[in-house]
Amino acid sequence: DAGITQSPRYKITETGRQVTLMCHQTWSHSYMFWYRQDLGHGLRLIYYSAAADITDKGEVPDGYVVSRSKTENFPLTLESATRSQTSVYFCASSLDTNTGELFFGEGSRLTVL
Amino acid sequence: KQEVTQIPAALSVPEGENLVLNCSFTDSAIYNLQWFRQDPGKGLTSLLLIQSSQREQTSGRLNASLDKSSGRSTLYIAASQPGDSATYLCAATNTGNQFYFGTGTSLTVIP
Numbered sequence: 001d002a003g004i005t006q007s008p009r010y011k012i013t014e015t016g017r018q019v020t021l022m023c024h025q026t027w028s029h030s031y032m033f034w035y036r037q038d039l040g041h042g043l044r045l046i047y048y049s050a051a052a053d054i055t056d057k058g059e060v061p062d063g064y065v066v067s068r069s070k071t072e073n074f075p076l077t078l079e080s081a082t083r084s085q086t087s088v089y090f091c092a093s094s095l096d097t098n099t100g101e102l103f104f105g106e107g108s109r110l111t112v113l
Numbered sequence: 114k115q116e117v118t119q120i121p122a123a124l125s126v127p128e129g130e131n132l133v134l135n136c137s138f139t140d141s142a143i144y145n146l147q148w149f150r151q152d153p154g155k156g157l158t159s160l161l162l163i164q165s166s167q168r169e170q171t172s173g174r175l176n177a178s179l180d181k182s183s184g185r186s187t188l189y190i191a192a193s194q195p196g197d198s199a200t201y202l203c204a205a206t207n208t209g210n211q212f213y214f215g216t217g218t219s220l221t222v223i224p
């Protein structure tokens with residue numbers, strides 16, 4: 001049972017470059033989420049998706065793009081990376097936000113130089 | 114918007130002590146309350162999920178309670194061990210398909 005996997009685990013890039021963080025889950029969960037975690041801010045929701053082809057903004061969506069063409073995948077793209085986007089990014093999934101547990105991937109640590 | 118608070122931000126206890134971690138939320142109309150553990154450099158691991166109709170959940174040495182009317186949840190850890198050292202986060206869900214997280218309590222259990 002692979003669960004939820006993120007790739008890459010570590011990424012260093014330069015300002016202005018496009019970066020895509022991948023997230024794949026094997027549970028067929030309807031809901032998927034992207035969070036960023038920074039010291040002093042805790043976990044902040046970037047985008048979430050309730051189903052394939054349905055996405056919605058979270059608390060801090062600016063500078064990020066998501067897509068969900070398949071239920072199991074939810075990639076996060078930084079179209080033009082900035083230093084302020086240096087962070088640890090977590091993907092998560094849930095069967096049902098009303099009653100279901102939230103499960104997290106191991107995280108992707110992104111450094112923007 | 115739901116606001117979730119965890120106090121204290123850090124806690125240090127000697128091994129063997131029983132301890133309580135606190136989680137407060139402002140909107141009592143929650144669907145559920147979930148507790149997580151996060152080790153340094155790792156993702157969040159789900160510990161316990163309490164549905165809104167439940168008062169508590171138990172797993173091994175962990176017991177989580179929920180009091181919606183007072184907007185509080187507690188995580189009780191019995192007979193703490195050094196391996197329990199981690200950051201503990203709680204998250205509440207309301208309408209809107211979102212999970213609202215506290216900023217966590219960093220626990221250190223001293224051998």
